[in-house]
Amino acid sequence: MSRLELRHVRKAFDELDVLADISLSVGAGEFVSILGPSGAGKSTLFQLLTGAEHGGGEMLFDGAPLDDHGRHFAFMPQRDALMPWRRIIDNTTLGLEVQGTRRKVARARVAPLFAEFGLAGFERHFPAQLSGGMRQRAALLRTVVQERDMLLLDEPFGALDALTRAAMQRWLEQMWRHHRWTALLITHDVREAVFLSDRIYVLSARPARVLREIRVPLPRPRDPTGAAARQAGALEAEILDILLNPQPSKGHDHD
Template identity: 50%
Template sequence: MKPLLTVDHVAKSFTAPDGRITPVIADISLELAAGEFISVVGPSGAGKSTLFHLLAEQTSPTAGAVTFHGERRAGQPFSAYMPQKDLLLPWLSVQDNAGIGLELSGMRRRDARRRIAELLPTFRLEGRATALPFELSGGMRQRVALLRTVVQNRPVLLLDEPFGALDYLTRTELQLWLSQLCARDGLSVVLITHDVPEALLLSDRVYVLSNRPATVRHVLEQQAPRPRDLSFLETAEFRHNERLLLDELTASTREGLAA
């Protein structure tokens, strides 16, 4: 069976107005099967966001290909993208912020609201349909943003550090909630994160990128089944994998400083 999503030896360079070429990604390959959760970690400036722009079809690779079920799908989006900031519109309610993508795709507002209402309990937002963003906590805002992403019903979810700006307790609570949600509903997810424990808690597989121009430095396969709870953080597997990832990341940072 072909993977759901394949990144096949992708490279990306940018050309400045004066003709200078800046390579950002040199060679990245990764795969995502249906129902899998993978994470991408790497040093700051390694090209993680550029990789996500490629996956979100906001830009095209200089070389290589991104395929869905082994095929290129020009004009047929296969992913839904959640950026770092929630980007909720302050004048719209929870239900209308969450349903804005459905409306933009042509669904009538009343039908979008009906669909959102069905999902509010799943996202722990029951009773908040008509609330405005300023009335919500940071964790609630992120759940609205994730609902806005999931409700588009695209095969692949792209999460760009969705909990990075939250406090430790809120972030941990949302990580555990997301772990349960993804495992229960069989969501297929690619996550960018700087948080090594987050990557290990949530992921089937973690890809470690090198410094720019990025390559895949290491691929870590995890054995513990998902969903995982906080007890996983006390296991020998977690401690071993955390040390391995931190060693790879710090080595990559040292190499970048020496270059």
């Protein structure tokens, strides 16, 4: 059974239709991406999931109507959103503290993860002293330490330069294989979606509809070179063709 299931979700702001008909699912331990052009309403979908906005259709979690949004999701926004006046150790505990965890207890939970996230030795630094990639790792640590059912990742690497973004994608794929988080990623980067995902939902331009569901057959760990790169390139070309020549479809498994 899917952990998260959306059925014919729709959203409009006054007279502006943003989401027309979105149906998708995310299974336990699965990495799923929502891919579409800028302005297609991808971030609006996350606002519905987190309860920041309300729309039509059904949203189910573990088969039950989604009502207690905060209990299920840990959300990582496009920007790292680190507070510049707080040291990294205190930024990474912020989500736990907001939930009511005492600072000392929160620090004890976060501290062992700094080495795994490549942040050992930077606990007492301020965000301005870290590189963009390190700040994003700190933001992801702040997200996953909350131990929610699912990660919602809203274009987390979009503000990074191309080389740092590629390195962060490889790092995230390695971390996901180790932890097997249930993750839903929003992106407009076709290569990123193919590299990270088990399945991809391709959305149309606004008002957004699901154009195609694509299963990514690439073996893990993902290898950006050799035969795997050629297979990934072919899949990227197929997705670009779907985006440039949109024709709604019920679904497609790429063999």
